[in-house]
Amino acid sequence: MRDFVSDHRWLSLNTATVRxxxxxxxxxxxxxxxxxxxxxxxxxxxAAMGLDRAARAMRDAGLDLSGYCRGGLFASDVARRGEVRxxxxxxxxxxxxxxxxxxxLVAGGLPQYSRPGSAVSKDVAAARAQVDEGIAEMLDYxxxxxxxxxxxxxxxAYAADRxxxxxxxxxxxxxxxxxxxxxxxxxxxxxxxxxxxxxxxMSQIDRAGKDRLLAFHVCDWLMPTRDILxxxxxxxxxxxxxxxxxxxVEAVGFAGYCEIEIFSNDWWAKPxxxxxxxxxxxxxxxx
Ligand code: ZN
Numbered sequence: 001m002r003d004f005v006s007d008h009r010w011l012s013l014n015t016a017t018v019r020x021x022x023x024x025x026x027x028x029x030x031x032x033x034x035x036x037x038x039x040x041x042x043x044x045x046x047a048a049m050g051l052d053r054a055a056r057a058m059r060d061a062g063l064d065l066s067g068y069c070r071g072g073l074f075a076s077d078v079a080r081r082g083e084v085r086x087x088x089x090x091x092x093x094x095x096x097x098x099x100x101x102x103x104x105l106v107a108g109g110l111p112q113y114s115r116p117g118s119a120v121s122k123d124v125a126a127a128r129a130q131v132d133e134g135i136a137e138m139l140d141y142x143x144x145x146x147x148x149x150x151x152x153x154x155x156x157a158y159a160a161d162r163x164x165x166x167x168x169x170x171x172x173x174x175x176x177x178x179x180x181x182x183x184x185x186x187x188x189x190x191x192x193x194x195x196x197x198x199x200x201x202m203s204q205i206d207r208a209g210k211d212r213l214l215a216f217h218v219c220d221w222l223m224p225t226r227d228i229l230x231x232x233x234x235x236x237x238x239x240x241x242x243x244x245x246x247x248x249v250e251a252v253g254f255a256g257y258c259e260i261e262i263f264s265n266d267w268w269a270k271p272x273x274x275x276x277x278x279x280x281x282x283x284x285x286x287x
Contacts, residue, residue, distance in 0.1 A: 001247045011283045012038035012066035014261035020268035024049045028057050034276045038064040038257045066257035067215045068100035073108035074134025075127040076115035088138045092145050102148040102214045104189045106163050107131045113161040127164045150189035150214035157228050168204035182211050191217035196240040210253030219262045232262045236286035
């Protein structure tokens with residue numbers, strides 16, 4: 001297992017962690033101040049800055065990317081299929097321009113939440129079938145662009161609104177169906193917040209192996225959790241044995257960035273420098 005105690009060279013910041021404190025330009029500056037050498041930016045932050053300007057700012061700051069957030073939201077009604085396809089193609093083009101190593105895919109839940117305005121459905125099995133089809137279609141374009149896609153399974157509490165891919169096993173089943181040769185074009189983004197509770201987790205990490213493990217996200221699960229979306233914990237403040245999970249992904253060969261992704265009303269209320277200082281300290285002590 002890599003030594004994180006002496007430096008934070010493998011720390012990446014998911015830019016949503018401090019999105020309320022500043023825009024992408026301010027976040028890039030703050031990363032330079034704190035010696036953070038990688039980020040995973042969100043599409044809306046990049047759009048607000050302008051794609052070319054964002055790409056240049058990251059290059060000038062010497063920043064690596066650990067992913068690009070996010071593609072997906074595949075479930076929709078028939079009228080919105082074209083929107084889903086075009087939106088995800090644009091996401092690939094942006095990720096390419098930014099030099100991202102992969103796109104994080106959030107599958108989408110039921111159509112009316114995944115793509116608002118879609119006809120109401122209660123058929124989660126149909127949504128899952130659409131996710132399969134949507135990823136297959138996106139994968140064709142992604143392969144041409146040489147841009148890997150990382151399916152992020154989300155905690156089952158998000159099945160209706162955000163993602164009906166809810167376990168690592170389910171995400172890997174999709175990978176095996178669509179990329180049986182394990183070409184590297186399709187894999188998973190494992191976020192400890194979403195997967196820590198899964199009794200099959202360790203065997204599924206083994207099953208994923210190095211070639212399917214495209215990203216690793218950390219934060220913590222607070223007790224109690226007051227808001228399922230925006231009350232994620234700082235690493236060390238909750239119940240997740242993060243070191244054990246990092247050891248498991250590294251045991252199968254994962255050697256990429258450990259990406260901190262905290263959506264938290266509490267942490268969004270603190271100054272950006274304080275949040276980043278705390279992230280670095282916890283990265284050294286509990287990740
Ligand atoms: Zn994540």
